[in-house]
Amino acid sequence: MDAIGRRTLAGVSLPDTPIVGRAIEYARQRCEPYLFNHVVRSWLFAARIGQLQNVEHDAEVVAVGTLLHDITLNEHFAGPRRFEVEGADLARTFVRDGGFDERRAQLIWDSVALNSTPSIGLYKEAEVALCTAGICLDVVGLQYKLIPSTEMARIVGEFPRLGMKRRMTRCFCQIANVSRETTYDNFARDFGERFVPGYRAPSAVDSVMNAPFQE
The missing domain is CATH 1.10.3210.10 (Hypothetical protein af1432)
Incomplete structure (x- = not known):
């Protein structure tokens, strides 16, 4: 350059x-x-x-x-x-x-x-x-x-x-609350599990076990 x-x-x-x-x-x-x-x-x-x-x-x-x-x-x-x-x-x-x-x-x-x-x-x-x-x-x-x-x-x-810790936490909780399908494989999941009532992300284990194959 x-x-x-x-x-x-x-x-x-x-x-x-x-x-x-x-x-x-x-x-x-x-x-x-x-x-x-x-x-x-x-x-x-x-x-x-x-x-x-x-x-x-x-x-x-x-x-x-x-x-x-x-x-x-x-x-x-x-x-x-x-x-x-x-x-x-x-x-x-x-x-x-x-x-x-x-x-x-x-x-x-x-x-x-x-x-x-x-x-x-x-x-x-x-x-x-x-x-x-x-x-x-x-x-x-x-x-x-x-x-x-x-x-x-x-x-x-x-x-x-x-106040970054507090402000970022609110952003991540918003994501976990309204867009939780984007959080199951990343750090935002932790904020959902810690702070968002009723939050439950899909499990990667379930995804593997429910894949449409016999074995």
Whole structure:
């Protein structure tokens, strides 16, 4: 990729290109303030992990993938597919319209679709793995100690969490309540089982045992 401009945000050196700027504004429009801060922190964490570990990667892909990974996560989401897949399609269209070729657009799709599936995302291409790592750091603290404490404090100070645990829980419970068919094989199931009265996801065991074959 050709040399690109740089910007500094919360002390982190980041790519500064037209599509990154558009992704920031798109995320700002689509996300509530707490969620916008989350996607920005995820970007900052992903960038710093890449820098600290000397991971060669496409910085624009990581930027856009993290910034757009939660554009469908809200308390009104109603499917019909997993919110990550719905978001991945929107993000891929966004970058195609912005001039990304199909390889880079697919990296964006994978980064968004797999953002809550680290058991897969962390082992894919560097860009997908970094997006996943930055997002998981902000949500569950994965590799928390990798970021120096002073840098962590500055990032969280400039982009505060604004009750993220509580607000995200409400979103996941909404999904489990109204779109539970999208939750049976992913983390949203845990929120349904913990917080949503009457929630019962289909069992993979039942699916295997009830497959239309004799054996």
